[in-house]
Amino acid sequence: MEETLEARLERLEDLEAIRALLADYRRYLDGKDFRAYASLFAREGEFIAGEGDAIRASGPEAIFALVDGMRGTLLTDQGGDDVHVAVNEVIELAGDRATANSTWVYLIRGEGDVPEVSKIGHYEDELIREDGRWKFLRRRAPMDIPTF
């Protein structure tokens, strides 16, 4: 059956909304606005990272506490001293769900005040439309270099 124009348009809108979600994620993260960051996760949303997926939290409140606690350790204390460059997105839509794969590069203000490529990894995402907005149902952020 021929897909309706409206359905085709909605696919493009969904792709764009998901790209905006991925961009908002890194914007709030690097801006140290961890409340706004946590609000990008679904009510049951999960964040998973670290060696053996040991760093994890479920739900916006717990995710806020987890990421806020990374200040000065996994993240720089001050905004402007680090940036996540999110690239290479491949998004698969399936109605009110979607999956996405992308690459992250973590740059920091290095010694001598020069930008330094500190880490690289990737994101494996499960996304959900919740209350009419696309959100992270599960974001796994494994690091690829350096090795854990």
Place this chain on the structure above:
Amino acid sequence: MADDPTLIARLQRLEDLAEIERLFYEYRRHLDARDMHAYSRLFCTDGEWTGRTGSAVGPDGIQAMLEANLSPNPAPPGATSWHIVSNPLIDLDGDSATASTTWSLIRRADGDEPKVVLLGHYDDVLAREDGRWKFKRRRAHIDIPHQPA
């Protein structure tokens, strides 16, 4: 609305742009995963790849060339690579298109650190084959470091 040919054409343009951009990221994903088969299927039946590794035509030829020239990924944390693909510019012309993108290659350096080792760009000719956008011709250029003529 459903029968408006102008709207259909405008929508089709956006769909084509989205599919072609996605093709660029699938390309680097299969390449970095060293999935040479999936990578080679992104090319047209007579699709051509040209770059430092050589030149080859058709999915089977491209797969064979890559398998001969690129070592597979060793077990983690082996020397693996990540292509960062950016700045896509796409010009559509019906069932064909031209495009350019920039790429950088990050490798695991001594000391288990990420290091940017190459910068370059792609020049592409694309074609719709059996309803899917594929590479008709991809030229991979290295800009840094200088390449001997």
